[in-house]
Amino acid sequence: MSSEILDRLAETLEGRKTADPRSSYVAKLYAKGLDAILKKVAEEAAETIMAAKDGVREKIIYETADLWFHSLILLAQQGIHPDEILNELARREGLSGLVEKASRGQSGKEAA
Numbered sequence: 364m365s366s367e368i369l370d371r372l373a374e375t376l377e378g379r380k381t382a383d384p385r386s387s388y389v390a391k392l393y394a395k396g397l398d399a400i401l402k403k404v405a406e407e408a409a410e411t412i413m414a415a416k417d418g419v420r421e422k423i424i425y426e427t428a429d430l431w432f433h434s435l436i437l438l439a440q441q442g443i444h445p446d447e448i449l450n451e452l453a454r455r456e457g458l459s460g461l462v463e464k465a466s467r468g469q470s471g472k473e474a475a
Contacts, residue, residue: 366449369445370445370446372432372435372445373439373444376389376435376436379393380393392436393436397440400433400436400437400440401437404430404436407434408430410426410429410430411429413426414427
């Protein structure tokens with residue numbers, strides 16, 4: 364079910380790329396460009412952190428949904444389908460976090 368939701372959202376977000384910016388929030392965000400999308404993702408991440416600090420379950424769920432939604436907008440803007448992220452998570456499943464971080468360092472990516 365969750366994969367179906369992501370597929371439907373990805374399809375909707377893809378369609379908004381060519382929509383009139385006056386017709387939808389997402390189309391307007393696309394029209395503003397990458398910096399506006401990144402700013403929104405950062406804002407939603409901060410709100411998610413604050414909700415977690417407050418410890419109110421409903422707020423955490425609400426703000427995380429906003430963060431995921433805006434992250435999906437970023438992915439779509441970059442031409443990345445959610446399945447690519449799910450595939451990466453599946454690749455990491457069962458892999459030690461320490462081993463995974465070490466492998467990123469070897470491939471030129473720095474571990475966070």
